[in-house]
Amino acid sequence: MNHSEHDEASQGGMTRRQFGALAVSAAAVTAAASAFPGVAGAQAGPGVTFPMPELGYPLEALEPVISAKTLSFHYGKHTKAYYDNTNKALEGKPTAGLTLEKVFMDAAKDPAAVGLFNNAAQAWNHTFYFNGMKKGGGGEPTGKLAEKIKAAFGGYDGFVKEFMTAATTQFGSGWAWLVADGDALKVVKTPNAMNPLVNNQKPLLTVDVWEHAYYLDYQNLRGDYVKAFLDKLVNWDFVAKNLG
Numbered sequence: 001m002n003h004s005e006h007d008e009a010s011q012g013g014m015t016r017r018q019f020g021a022l023a024v025s026a027a028a029v030t031a032a033a034s035a036f037p038g039v040a041g042a043q044a045g046p047g048v049t050f051p052m053p054e055l056g057y058p059l060e061a062l063e064p065v066i067s068a069k070t071l072s073f074h075y076g077k078h079t080k081a082y083y084d085n086t087n088k089a090l091e092g093k094p095t096a097g098l099t100l101e102k103v104f105m106d107a108a109k110d111p112a113a114v115g116l117f118n119n120a121a122q123a124w125n126h127t128f129y130f131n132g133m134k135k136g137g138g139g140e141p142t143g144k145l146a147e148k149i150k151a152a153f154g155g156y157d158g159f160v161k162e163f164m165t166a167a168t169t170q171f172g173s174g175w176a177w178l179v180a181d182g183d184a185l186k187v188v189k190t191p192n193a194m195n196p197l198v199n200n201q202k203p204l205l206t207v208d209v210w211e212h213a214y215y216l217d218y219q220n221l222r223g224d225y226v227k228a229f230l231d232k233l234v235n236w237d238f239v240a241k242n243l244g
């Protein structure tokens with residue numbers, strides 16, 4: 001397979017649906033790359049099976065909860081490295097029809113592919129995290145989500161309590177998630193790059209609790225960061241779309 005034959009359709013299915021506003025287009029990626037001087041190589045092309053999707057908002061959109069400085073490093077450096085490393089690992093391999101999700105789900109079954117798993121899952125996790133936030137978001141959801149949250153946690157406050165506990169008790173680096181497990185919603189936490197899809201759970205929302213996500217803005221106060229994420233940033237439209 002010639003890597004220059006990057007197939008937009010290969011970004012479809014689950015990836016396209018879940019990534020919503022961050023769906024990849026070469027033009028959009030070019031625009032995003034230009035917003036980050038020194039962060040090049042996000043365009044589709046030879047050796048780039050999975051270009052890093054653009055952010056759905058400007059770097060300063062999430063201030064004061066998450067500073068532009070944090071986001072510039074988190075998106076422009078950390079996330080970029082995960083995409084770059086994934087693409088590098090796939091060089092010379094057949095990539096037609098491949099999705100990022102399939103890459104890490106396959107790698108999860110192969111002990112020899114732990115490096116690829118870590119980078120591909122982190123690329124997926126970060127794009128999912130960025131998509132789950134918006135300026136002026138947060139607070140209680142409505143409609144079907146509110147009903148599901150009530151059924152699972154007794155109400156929004158119960159959800160907040162569980163989500164806060166998962167996020168603040170994840171030892172070291174990792175993620176807290178709202179997932180669909182069959183018909184029920186659950187809150188889970190995962191270490192490092194782990195993604196709930198590996199455990200047959202469907203991700204609906206995530207918060208990054210690696211220190212790079214909050215340390216510039218909150219230092220050691222992870223709980224303050226997660227509470228502000230819930231109160232002011234959660235993009236419930238994205239969560240509802242994932243729930244389907």
Ligand code: FE
Pocket residue numbers: 074078126208210212213
């Ligand atoms: Fe991160």
